[in-house]
Amino acid sequence: MRIDLHAHSTASDGTDTPAELVRNAGAAGLDVVALTDHDTTRGYAEAIAALPEGLTLVTGAELSCRIDGISMHMLAYLFDPEEPALLAERELVRDDRVPRARAMVARLQAAGVPVTWEQVARIAGDGSVGRPHVATALVELGVVATVNDAFTPEWLADGGRAYVPKHETDPFEAIRLVKAAGGVTVFAHPGASKRGRTVPESAIAEMAAAGLDGIEVDHMDHDLETRARLRGLAKELGLLTTGSSDYHGSRKTCVLGEYVTDPEVYGEITRRATGAFPVPGAGGA
Template identity: 50%
Template sequence: MRIDPHTHSSCSDGTDSPAALMARAAEAGLDVVGLTDHDTTAGWAEAAGAVGSTGVALLRGTEVSCAVDGVTLHLLAYLFDVEAPGLTEAFEHARTSRSTRARQMVELLAADYPITWEDVEAQAAGAVTIGRPHIADALVAAGSFDSRGVAFAGPLATASPYYVRHWALDPVRACELVRAAGGVPVAAHPRAASRQRRLVPDAVFADMTDAGLAALEVDHRDHGPAEREQARELARYLGIGTSGSSDYHGAGKPNRLGENLMPPALLEQIVGEGSIPLVTA
């Protein structure tokens, strides 16, 4: 069974609609795909509607914005009840903060680059969550950079003077909220040092495990061999599972669907512990 549990649609910072994402998952030979847009479940219904025509099962999820002591960490939340209190409110808070942060960054960038907020909105094309990828796309469209990646390595980097932080949940609290909503939390790319200067300490992952963390995403494009082994060893120490994913964003990144996969045993655990089912044909 080929399971890619971490992808993004145009509802956040991907370039494919949820239905198009499902079609591409079928073309990639996937059996199950996880739709995990940032801080939103807006794409779930459309993706679920494409399950029958594509034959690809849908693992419903969200990538939750978290941070501890100024260090960003993303948490994949699977199969939770969207009606449960707490988690949905956190998503709304994060989306509002991301939008405010994006506007502030555009104001700073506009002093040196030909970019406006209207340019960013045009690139977002109705996305529920507007973030740095849309700013990057606007900079590319303006001719300032050749690609999202180059823009992220320059003015959109966390160390850049144009960078502005946004509100994010404490990761331990996030695990508690996901479990309270009947969901299953998995830490996304926990050793992706290229994304920022510092990493979340191991002690935080231990506290997250006590709060219900099910696994670490080990096999990821942003993890080299050393980082994968570090993450795998940490998961062994914590007594939790390991996962893998593409973190696919469509045309926005080079990540390919199915380039890393989730073990079927972990999917079985998530389905067994989640409060809503896998969507199957």
């Protein structure tokens, strides 16, 4: 059983539509895929309508959080997407994305980069605009070679010269909100040091005590040493460990199913969740 619990569509910053994402997941031989767009669940209906037979969809979201000045992402699974408090917080984060992206464009222009808001808006389409869309604009202009190359202090990394902060949720509040909505929380790529400062293990321990369910261990941004360290930390704290591709379509080099989650861990996630249930495919359009 092959389970990928972290993938993005055009509802946020992926390049596959939700329908294309689930069809590609089925073609990649996955049995389970989670749709975890940034701070939104707008892709659910389209993904479910196109869900191929043999593939199960886990509904989720990747929540933008910040602790002690460090940006982090919290994966939320199988929560009630209409629960008012969590919905209001997701909308607050999402509504701040446009002014933030406009401000990043302004900083890049001030640095001599001929990027425009119209270019970034075209790339984002109907998705929730974010740094990857600005990064793609830099690739189009030949400023950097890849999206990942834009996430450096020179450009868009936390604290970089074109970086602009946005509203982000306190992770302890995120855990509380997701739990109240019947969901399960997993700290995404906690050891991704190439993206900037990482959250210290002491803070992860505090999150575990507050109800965090797991940490994402097997991920393209974690080397073998980091994975071993995180596995040991998870064991010490009693946390689940997941593996995921963090698929973004053609925007990043990762592929669906590149890293997967143990079926027993997936089973425990579904047992803990009460807000929603995995949707089995019946052969979508």
